[in-house]
Amino acid sequence: MNIIQVTHLSLTWPEAIAVWLLRLAGEKQHVIAAKFGINVGRISDVLTEKTHVGSK
Incomplete structure (x- = not known):
């Protein structure tokens, strides 16, 4: 698995x-x-467009 440093x-x-x-x-x-x-909640926030609206 590749790890992206954040x-x-x-x-x-x-x-x-x-x-x-x-x-x-x-x-x-x-x-x-x-x-x-990062926490899976941050991923969920992006995918439900609670954050970064329009990144889809």
Whole structure:
């Protein structure tokens, strides 16, 4: 598994786009969260468009 180094608690716009690309490629939310080293809730926030609206 490739790990993407993130040194902050929230995702940037390019990272949010990467989350969508990984999800569309079939990755599960907990796997995406592990790749970014953040809580799965932050991934859920992006995918439900609570944050980064329009990144889809």
